[in-house]
Amino acid sequence: MSIRIGLIGAGAMGVHHGETLAFELGCEVAAVADIDLTRAAALADRIGTEATDDPISVITDADVDAVVIASADSTHEPYALACLELGKPVLCEKPLAPQASAAGRILAAEQEMGRRLIQVGFMRRYDADYRRMKAALEAGNLGSPLLMHCVHRNPSAGADFHSAWMITSSVSHEIDILRWLTGTEIVEATAVHGRSVLEDIHDPQLILLRTSDGLVADVEFFARAHYGYEVRAELVLERGTVSMGMPSGLQVRTDNQLVTPVTPGFVERFAPAYRAQLRDWLVAVRSGRQDGPSAWDGYATAVVADACIASQSSGGPVPVDLPTRPALYH
Numbered sequence: 001m002s003i004r005i006g007l008i009g010a011g012a013m014g015v016h017h018g019e020t021l022a023f024e025l026g027c028e029v030a031a032v033a034d035i036d037l038t039r040a041a042a043l044a045d046r047i048g049t050e051a052t053d054d055p056i057s058v059i060t061d062a063d064v065d066a067v068v069i070a071s072a073d074s075t076h077e078p079y080a081l082a083c084l085e086l087g088k089p090v091l092c093e094k095p096l097a098p099q100a101s102a103a104g105r106i107l108a109a110e111q112e113m114g115r116r117l118i119q120v121g122f123m124r125r126y127d128a129d130y131r132r133m134k135a136a137l138e139a140g141n142l143g144s145p146l147l148m149h150c151v152h153r154n155p156s157a158g159a160d161f162h163s164a165w166m167i168t169s170s171v172s173h174e175i176d177i178l179r180w181l182t183g184t185e186i187v188e189a190t191a192v193h194g195r196s197v198l199e200d201i202h203d204p205q206l207i208l209l210r211t212s213d214g215l216v217a218d219v220e221f222f223a224r225a226h227y228g229y230e231v232r233a234e235l236v237l238e239r240g241t242v243s244m245g246m247p248s249g250l251q252v253r254t255d256n257q258l259v260t261p262v263t264p265g266f267v268e269r270f271a272p273a274y275r276a277q278l279r280d281w282l283v284a285v286r287s288g289r290q291d292g293p294s295a296w297d298g299y300a301t302a303v304v305a306d307a308c309i310a311s312q313s314s315g316g317p318v319p320v321d322l323p324t325r326p327a328l329y330h
């Protein structure tokens with residue numbers, strides 16, 4: 001069955017998803033929408049489709065079977081709700097919404113529908129390194145996980161990428177991956193900051209997360225790390241450690257130095273994961289069975305993010321108040 005996709009957002013991720021769908025996955029993109037029509041038109045021209053500055057018209061278009069939402073974080077809620085109203089499957093970029101209250105409204109609407117239509121773009125679950133880490137953990141021979149160390153660095157960020165946004169847009173990946181790897185929920189969050197590269201934004205930040213079975217994870221997030229893009233993780237278990245993400249490209253020895261490239265950005269680091277995520281989502285849309293990261297995963301992450309942000313103000317640990325997981329997501 002051929003599926004016609006409506007794409008909302010023609011910024012960095014919209015372009016990447018649009019090109020992957022059209023050129024690598026042989027998928028028909030029915031239209032591209034962005035409030036910036038120039039951006040929408042540039043992408044639409046490249047992939048041979050229509051452009052509009054009216055995203056709702058793409059969602060309501062009878063010829064659009066499913067929707068990819070890759071517009072700015074704060075716009076996800078109205079577009080996801082409009083898709084749910086029409087029963088259209090959605091791949092919604094992370095975060096599902098920047099606040100738990102908004103994510104909760106999407107979760108409630110999907111429950112009312114009574115079937116899963118939303119997949120959240122937590123693409124790290126499709127990354128080969130994280131998958132190997134999960135397999136090593138589940139093999140069981142290293143015992144139970146005790147600690148997790150995470151490093152997440154972006155090369156640069158705009159002046160508006162403030163302390164709370166760093167949590168909802170970036171640390172949200174570690175929140176999701178910790179829940180996914182361990183199969184437990186996070187019960188407490190603490191945000192710590194010290195010296196910063198800016199006066200009015202905490203950058204870098206250290207986030208401590210405690211899971212329901214006592215594992216503690218530390219996450220260093222540094223939005224303006226300057227040198228490149230890096231995501232690393234190490235699990236400390238009872239009988240060993242598992243780590244991933246060390247630079248692993250070509251090694252050149254020159255001028256008394258050993259030089260190894262670091263990826264410049266998330267697209268270069270995670271392109272295979274974005275592709276695998278889209279491929280699996282298309283399979284799910286065709287079969288009508290969603291089993292990727294769910295609206296519940298998006299909501300649970302947003303609740304933990306809220307606690308991290310509350311801790312940025314209070315300076316101390318903040319309990320995570322997550323309701324019981326609804327039956328739809330078991």
Ligand SMILES: NC(=O)C1=CN([C@@H]2O[C@H](COP(=O)(O)OP(=O)(O)OC[C@H]3O[C@@H](n4cnc5c(N)ncnc54)[C@H](O)[C@@H]3O)[C@@H](O)[C@H]2O)C=CC1
Pocket residue numbers: 008009010011012013014033034035036039055070071072073075093094095121122123169266270
């Ligand atoms: N999964 C991942 O690794 C990544 C996910 N993202 C997520 O993807 C989404 C897009 O991020 P980027 O492409 O990096 O941002 P961007 O700033 O490059 O593009 C965002 C686009 O949204 C458009 N837009 C803003 N308001 C809109 C509205 N009301 N309706 C339609 N379009 C609107 C803007 O005009 C812009 O073209 C965000 O939710 C972001 O958090 C971003 C980077 C990586």
Ligand SMILES: O=C1[C@@H](O)[C@H](O)[C@@H](O)[C@H](O)[C@H]1O
Pocket residue numbers: 154169170173266
């Ligand atoms: O989602 C993403 C960006 O929005 C965010 O800014 C980066 O920190 C993440 O690594 C990337 O995956």
